[in-house]
Amino acid sequence: MSSIIILGIESSCDDTSAAVLKDGVLLSNVTASQSVHAAYGGVVPELASRAHQQNIIPVVHQALSDAGINKSDLSAIAFTRGPGLLGSLLVGTSFAKGFAQALDVPLIDVNHLQAHVMAHFISQGKAGEKFPDFPFLCLLVSGGNSQIIKVEAYDKMEVIGQTIDDAAGEAFDKCAKVMGLPYPGGPFIDRLAKTGNKDAFVFNKPQIPDYNYSFSGLKTSFLYLLRDKEKENAAFVSENINDLSASLQYTVVEVLMNKLRKAAKDLNIKHEALAGGVSANSALREAFQLHAAKYGWEIYIPPFEFTTDNAAMIAITGYFKYLNNDFCSLDKVPFARVTNLL
C-alpha cells in the first residue's frame, strides 16, 4: 500500500500553521505566530485575517520543504473548519479548498477542538511513545476554551462540561492585564507565581452545577481586590505581584481539577489527558502528577508544541478521517462557534 501523506492547515485564531504527516508520523510542523496583537492586549480579528493571508503560502511552502515532500505526493489536505475567528478560518479554508482542487486530492474538514484532543496521537517516530487508551477524559484548556471531553474513540467525543463564560486562559490573561503584564499573561503569571504565596489571597470559587466551569466571577473578584487595595496603597500590585499570581493560579488550577476529579470519579475513567495552551502551566501539570499518584490515574500531557494551536494536530485528525474515508465537499463553510458534538 502506498503511503498516506496529509497536509494539515490551521488558521483558527492568531497562528498560521502547516504540517505534513506521513502514515501517522509527523515530518514537519511550521507555525507563524502573529506578534501584531501584543500592542492591543488581545487578538484583533481583522488583523489576524490579514496576517493569515500573508503567512499561509510561505508557511505551507516551508512545511512541504522541511518534510522533503513534493506537493504532488500529498494524499489529502486537512484544514481547521472551526470553531474560531471566522475571518481567520476563511483564509485557511479557502486556501485548503483551492489547493485540494488544484492537486485533485480529497479535502478533510477538522474540528479544532477534536484536533486538540487528537494531538495526543501525533507520532514523531520515536521509541517509547505513549498514546492514550480509550476511554479517557481530556481537560482542554486554552485561551478560548475550557472543557472536559469524554473520548471513546477518535470520532466519538462528547463535551461533558464547559465554561459558561470565560475560558481558563482568558482568566489568566485578563487578570494579568489588570496587573500591567504583557499579553498573553498566562506564562508571566506562571513565572511570578513560583516565588509567591498561594495562600496570601483567597478568591471565591464558582459554584456551578455538573462539570461546567465559570471564570468570570473570579476575574471580577480579582479586579475588585486590586481596586480596593490600590486605594490604600498605590504600589499594591507591584509589591504583591508574586503572591497575587500564586493565589490566582492556585484558584484556577483548583477549579479545573475539582471538576475533572468529579467527572473521573462519576464516570470511573482512570485515563486523563491534558490539552490546550494552558496545559503549559506548571501548577496544572503538577496537579496532574499529584492526582496520578493519589488516584491511580494514567495521565497524558503532550509535548508543548502540540498543546498550543498547531497544524500537526489537524494533520493527525485528518489522517484518522482519511483512513475512514471521511472527506468533505467543496461547499463546506467554516463555523465560528463550538457545538457539543465533535
Ligand code: KG4
Ligand atoms: O491554545 P492556545 O495557544 O490558544 C488559544 O486558545 O488562544 O492557548 C493560549 C492560552 C493563553 O491564554 C495563555 O495565556 C495560556 O494559554 N498559557 C498559559 C501558560 N502558557 C500559555 N496559562 C497559564 N500558564 C502558562 N504557563
